[in-house]
Amino acid sequence: MAAGVSEEDFSNLQLLLKAPSKDAVRDVCVQSHKDGSNHRLIENTAATFSISAAEATRLIQSLHVLSHHVLYQNLTSPEQILAVFPESFHSSLKNLITKILLKNGPTWRTEALSNQISLPQLKDLDWRVDLVSGSDSLSRMAVPTCLVQLKLEDPCPPAGEDTVSTVTVELSRESLDTMLDGLGRIRDQLSVVAGK
Amino acid sequence: MQLHLVKEILPDSVSTDFQNLNRFNEQQFPRLVEILFQFLLEPKETERFLQQLTEFAGEHGMSAGLLRNLMKSVLLVPQGALKKNLTAEQIREDLVTLGLNEDKAAFFSQQWGEHYAALSKCAIGQTLMVNQLVDMEWKFGVTVGTSEVQKVGHIFLQLKLVVRKGTSTENVYMELTLPQFYNFLHELERAKTSMECFS
Numbered sequence: 001m002a003a004g005v006s007e008e009d010f011s012n013l014q015l016l017l018k019a020p021s022k023d024a025v026r027d028v029c030v031q032s033h034k035d036g037s038n039h040r041l042i043e044n045t046a047a048t049f050s051i052s053a054a055e056a057t058r059l060i061q062s063l064h065v066l067s068h069h070v071l072y073q074n075l076t077s078p079e080q081i082l083a084v085f086p087e088s089f090h091s092s093l094k095n096l097i098t099k100i101l102l103k104n105g106p107t108w109r110t111e112a113l114s115n116q117i118s119l120p121q122l123k124d125l126d127w128r129v130d131l132v133s134g135s136d137s138l139s140r141m142a143v144p145t146c147l148v149q150l151k152l153e154d155p156c157p158p159a160g161e162d163t164v165s166t167v168t169v170e171l172s173r174e175s176l177d178t179m180l181d182g183l184g185r186i187r188d189q190l191s192v193v194a195g196k
Numbered sequence: 197m198q199l200h201l202v203k204e205i206l207p208d209s210v211s212t213d214f215q216n217l218n219r220f221n222e223q224q225f226p227r228l229v230e231i232l233f234q235f236l237l238e239p240k241e242t243e244r245f246l247q248q249l250t251e252f253a254g255e256h257g258m259s260a261g262l263l264r265n266l267m268k269s270v271l272l273v274p275q276g277a278l279k280k281n282l283t284a285e286q287i288r289e290d291l292v293t294l295g296l297n298e299d300k301a302a303f304f305s306q307q308w309g310e311h312y313a314a315l316s317k318c319a320i321g322q323t324l325m326v327n328q329l330v331d332m333e334w335k336f337g338v339t340v341g342t343s344e345v346q347k348v349g350h351i352f353l354q355l356k357l358v359v360r361k362g363t364s365t366e367n368v369y370m371e372l373t374l375p376q377f378y379n380f381l382h383e384l385e386r387a388k389t390s391m392e393c394f395s
Binding site for chain 1: 281324325330342354359368373376385386388390
């Protein structure tokens with residue numbers, strides 16, 4: 001969740017000065033974005049940076065807050081990100097962090113938007129048209145019918161259920177025509193909205 | 197007995213039933229045939245069918261129970277004929293073979309010819325459909341923000357499909373992005389074109 005970045009967060013960020021390399025700073029920034037309280041990350045960071053577990057915890061949480069703030073506010077220029085830091089913050093560290101945040105920003109934004117809550121998403125569509133040539137009500141007939149298979153992926157499935165489900169639906173010719181009418185109306189309305 | 201119809205569907209009482217039918221006069225027989233065809237065209241209306249037979253029985257001073265039983269077995273003949281796609285001429289021949297007199301058989305087969313298209317359509321409508329789509333609802337809108345990203349401007353489309361599963365219906369909800377929607381529309385238009393080849 002997006003919250004403001006506090007003075008305490010910035011003071012925790014100074015722990016990055018203990019990093020053995022710029023790569024280490026980058027790694028911890030990227031990994032803390034996904035999960036601000038990952039135990040393994042905390043342990044590794046404590047070991048790599050030679051800091052205590054408690055310090056590593058605070059550092060990772062503060063990095064998480066900062067990167068999510070930048071994402072939420074959609075800060076995309078260097079000036080916008082630099083402006084978040086207090087005046088007194090270590091200058092080269094500030095520039096390094098800014099560079100890392102700028103570089104990963106677009107990826108994080110795409111990920112956030114594709115992981116947002118939603119109804120099950122349509123992932124795939126297959127169809128087939130059959131000709132029904134007989135049934136128990138008419139021994140000879142020639143009636144076309146359409147089968148449509150939809151593959152849906154639920155980004156937040158209920159516990160114990162699969163993310164991917166398949167629904168197969170049969171449509172008569174009239175139903176398909178009606179459905180296409182409806183979809184055509186959607187397309188027309190979408191053009192109006194897009195045109196605005 | 198040579199019949200176009202499938203013999204097995206006919207009740208044992210069929211000869212007696214047709215002799216009884218022969219007894220109805222020029223006003224009564226057409227009215228009975230009319231009631232019969234009304235029911236064949238709307239097979240769900242069993243209450244109405246039985247009600248009409250009871251009224252008819254009352255008007256003509258006969259037992260409602262007997263009339264209903266007679267008509268229930270007579271019904272098997274047009275139902276069997278429909279399944280076998282019999283023509284008006286074939287059904288006329290069968291009725292005569294079964295014992296119905298010529299005039300009545302001719303009248304019945306003429307009615308059959310007139311109603312045949314509607315009867316076939318009704319039979320097609322009764323043909324098994326699996327997971328039939330019965331309704332579709334939709335809405336679309338714009339996502340303006342999320343908990344992760346304050347300002348967004350994404351168009352989304354939500355569809356609800358109502359699918360018949362046995363005797364109840366199930367709702368299927370889904371969301372589509374714009375490109376997915378256009379693809380969906382495109383694929384269904386292709387399916388429609390394919391179906392049109394057969395009509």
